Amino acid sequence: MSSDATPPARAPRLALIHTGGTIASRPSPDGRGLTPQTPPTLPGLEQVQVTEAQPFSLPSPHMTPAHMGQLAALIRELAPTHDGVVVTHGTDTLEETAFALHLMLDVKVPVVLTGSMRHAEEISWDGPANLLDAAHVALHPHSPGRGPLVVIGGDIFDARTVTKIHTTAVDAFGGYPGPIGRIDREGHTPRLHYFAMPEPRATYHPAHLQARVEILYAYAGWTGEGYAEAATRADGLVIAALGTGNLPAELLPLIQGTAKPVVIATRTHAGPVLPVYGYAGGGATLVEAGAIPASFLNAHKARLLLLILLGQGLTREQIQTVFERDEF
Numbered sequence: 001m002s003s004d005a006t007p008p009a010r011a012p013r014l015a016l017i018h019t020g021g022t023i024a025s026r027p028s029p030d031g032r033g034l035t036p037q038t039p040p041t042l043p044g045l046e047q048v049q050v051t052e053a054q055p056f057s058l059p060s061p062h063m064t065p066a067h068m069g070q071l072a073a074l075i076r077e078l079a080p081t082h083d084g085v086v087v088t089h090g091t092d093t094l095e096e097t098a099f100a101l102h103l104m105l106d107v108k109v110p111v112v113l114t115g116s117m118r119h120a121e122e123i124s125w126d127g128p129a130n131l132l133d134a135a136h137v138a139l140h141p142h143s144p145g146r147g148p149l150v151v152i153g154g155d156i157f158d159a160r161t162v163t164k165i166h167t168t169a170v171d172a173f174g175g176y177p178g179p180i181g182r183i184d185r186e187g188h189t190p191r192l193h194y195f196a197m198p199e200p201r202a203t204y205h206p207a208h209l210q211a212r213v214e215i216l217y218a219y220a221g222w223t224g225e226g227y228a229e230a231a232t233r234a235d236g237l238v239i240a241a242l243g244t245g246n247l248p249a250e251l252l253p254l255i256q257g258t259a260k261p262v263v264i265a266t267r268t269h270a271g272p273v274l275p276v277y278g279y280a281g282g283g284a285t286l287v288e289a290g291a292i293p294a295s296f297l298n299a300h301k302a303r304l305l306l307l308i309l310l311g312q313g314l315t316r317e318q319i320q321t322v323f324e325r326d327e328f
C-alpha cells in the first residue's frame, strides 16, 4: 500500500486556507505572549498552483461551531476547482474542526488540517514541515475518499479518532488506534504510506449549528452538581463518564428525569462506551434510563455530532440510532 506521488499532466491546484493558531503566531509586540499574526508560507512546492484564503485568524480556543460552518462553506466553494485543500489551524481545537468537517463535508478532494506546536520565531519551528507534509497528502492520489485528515509530525490521522495528547510536544497528536498513514520525504520526493483502506462515512447537512450542547465531566464523588442547570439550559448533554460509561448512583434519577438527549462518552482516553454494569449509575442502568452511548467518540466529538444532528432536526430516537450504528 505504498506509493510515490505521480506528477499529473497539469500543475496541481491546492487551496490553502488559514485560520490562525500557533502556526500563524508570533510574540505580540506588547510582550503579552503569542497571538496569531501572519499565516505561514508554503515552502518548496514550485510546481503547484496555490490559492490562499483566510476567512478569519483566531487562536483555536476561540473557534466556534459557527466558524466550522463558515469553513465548511468555503471548502465547498473551493473544492470543485482544486485538487486538494489544506487548512492551517490552532492545535487546541483542531480535532473538533476536523471532526465537524468530517461530518458535514462530502467534497471529492482531500481536505487536510495541520498546525504547529512551535511558533515561527522559535528554534525548530515545526510549521513549514507540517504545512509541506499536509500539501503532499492533500495532493496525493491515494488520499481522496478518506474524509478530512489531520497531518502533524509526519503522521496522518483520521478525523474520527485523532486527539491532542500533549500540551507542548511536537508530536502532540495521537488517539487510539493511531495514525492511518505516514508521510516522509526522501530529499524533495514525498513518500506516503496508508495503513488502512478508506472507510464509508455518513455526512450531515444541518440547517443550523446553534443547538446548545453542554459537556459535564464525571469524577469520584460527583453527586450531580451542575446537572440540573445544564439540562435546563441546553438542548442536549454529553457526559464524560467513567470507564465504559458509568456514573455515581446520584446521576441515575437525574438522567431518568431528562427528556432531552443525554450522550454518555468516557473520560478514559481509549475504548468504547458499553452498557455492561447493572449497579445504580452503571452503564446498563443509564441506557435503560434513555442515555445514548457515544461509541468510541470522545466527549467533545460526541458533542459536535449531537449538535449537528440537533441542527438537522433529528429526534432523540433518530439521534440514538446514529450513535448506535456508528453513522459518522
Ligand SMILES: NC(=O)C[C@H](N)C(=O)O
Pocket (backbone or CB within 6 Å): 020, 021, 022, 023, 058, 059, 060, 061, 089, 090, 091, 092, 093, 115, 116, 117, 118
Ligand atoms: N499549538 C497551537 O496551535 C495552540 C494554540 N493555543 C491554538 O490552538 O491556537
